[in-house]
Amino acid sequence: MGQYRRHVFICTTGDCCPFQGETEAYVAHLRKRLAERGLAKEIRVNRSGCFSQCGHGPMVVVYPEDVWYGGVRMEDLDEILLEHLVNGRPVERLRYKAPRGPNKDPLRYEKIGRKPTGGPEKKG
Numbered sequence: 001m002g003q004y005r006r007h008v009f010i011c012t013t014g015d016c017c018p019f020q021g022e023t024e025a026y027v028a029h030l031r032k033r034l035a036e037r038g039l040a041k042e043i044r045v046n047r048s049g050c051f052s053q054c055g056h057g058p059m060v061v062v063y064p065e066d067v068w069y070g071g072v073r074m075e076d077l078d079e080i081l082l083e084h085l086v087n088g089r090p091v092e093r094l095r096y097k098a099p100r101g102p103n104k105d106p107l108r109y110e111k112i113g114r115k116p117t118g119g120p121e122k123k124g
């Protein structure tokens with residue numbers, strides 16, 4: 001068993017997610033809501049770097065269930081908090097499904113005017 005009942009990671013410093021949503025504000029919002037419920041010591045929210053799923057974000061990952069959410073909007077956070085973090089029921093409509101390993105999407109990078117700057121699958 002880990003140190004926390006649930007541990008949430010939000011991609012705040014990758015190449016893409018912070019440009020697809022205000023992910024720093026996501027961290028602040030979830031921390032505030034958890035504190036209001038007296039859950040801040042049980043459910044931890046951390047900033048994260050890139051998960052190598054760029055273009056599918058903003059990405060949010062919840063452990064210990066190992067549930068990955070993609071395309072998360074600010075308005076989705078309260079549902080993730082109530083359904084998953086508090087009640088243990090992952091929000092299926094937001095669940096990210098992709099082959100295991102890195103899944104960066106260069107076309108989506110273009111859409112938001114960004115270029116990949118590195119990551120585990122960078123060649124050369």
Ligand code: FES
Pocket residue numbers: 011013014015016017018049050051052053054055057059
């Ligand atoms: S920038 Fe968020 S997964 Fe890469």
